[in-house]
Amino acid sequence: MARSRCFLDVQVRAAGRPEDRLPNFPFRLGQEFASRLEGIIHLPGLRGNPERTYPVTAIGPSFPGTFEKYTASVITSWATEGQTERLAELAADLKALGLTWKVEATRLDDSQVELRVGRLPRPARGGARDLVSIADVGVGVSQALPVVTALHAARPGQLVVRQSSIDR
Numbered sequence: 001m002a003r004s005r006c007f008l009d010v011q012v013r014a015a016g017r018p019e020d021r022l023p024n025f026p027f028r029l030g031q032e033f034a035s036r037l038e039g040i041i042h043l044p045g046l047r048g049n050p051e052r053t054y055p056v057t058a059i060g061p062s063f064p065g066t067f068e069k070y071t072a073s074v075i076t077s078w079a080t081e082g083q084t085e086r087l088a089e090l091a092a093d094l095k096a097l098g099l100t101w102k103v104e105a106t107r108l109d110d111s112q113v114e115l116r117v118g119r120l121p122r123p124a125r126g127g128a129r130d131l132v133s134i135a136d137v138g139v140g141v142s143q144a145l146p147v148v149t150a151l152h153a154a155r156p157g158q159l160v161v162r163q164s165s166i167d168r
Contacts, residue, residue, distance in 0.1 A: 041067050041150045041160045050135040050142035053112040061155065068146040072113040074153050075105035086152055093148050095121065099141045104131055117141055 039062055047068040054072035063070050078086045087103070094117075095101045102118040116131040124130050134142055150160050 036159075038062050038064075039155075039158050041154055041158060043067050043147055043150055043160070043162045045163050047143055047146055050115075050133075050137075050139070052133055052135050053108060053114050056107065056111055056113055063153075067150045067153075067160075070153075071146045071149045072105050072115050074149055075103060075115070076107050076113050079105055080107075090148060090152050093152075094141070094144065097144060097148075099144055100137070102131065103145065115145075117145075 041063055042065070044066050047066075055069070056076075057070050057073040059070055059073050059077055075087070075090070077083075078090075091100075091102050094103065098121045100118040100121060101123045104116045106114045106116065108114055115134040117134050117137055119130050119132045119137060134145070147160075147162060154160050
């Protein structure tokens with residue numbers, strides 16, 4: 001690995017005499033390895049305290065850095081793109097975990113997103129009024145939401161890694 005500012009670039013070199021190497025072998029292997037590393041969705045062990053608003057982030061096939069900063073924008077994107085099935089699956093998984101029955105992301109302006117969740121694990125009568133800021137519910141929801149969202153955002157074969165909060 002070689003340092004490139006604050007990032008590490010993956011470099012693969014073949015051992016042996018130059019004439020014994022396969023043409024372009026180090027480049028292809030290094031590129032494949034680097035693209036696989038870039039595709040990993042990384043979640044830290046502890047994901048910070050829930051906020052009232054989250055910054056809008058660009059989302060794409062990869063999520064550089066740690067995923068929790070993308071969670072609100074991913075959910076907002078699903079809502080604006082009409083991906084109601086993904087939102088329903090996310091809500092169903094959170095409900096199965098006993099955390100909340102609904103997640104809603106609202107873009108407040110060009111730079112901020114608000115995450116609102118059902119206050120209770122199951123919908124109450126008049127449940128639409130039962131949504132509150134994620135900052136107003138237990139920490140379990142704010143810790144689990146990025147993990148469950150990452151699992152739904154991952155492409156087939158993409159690796160989601162949750163770092164342990166305890167160094168071993």
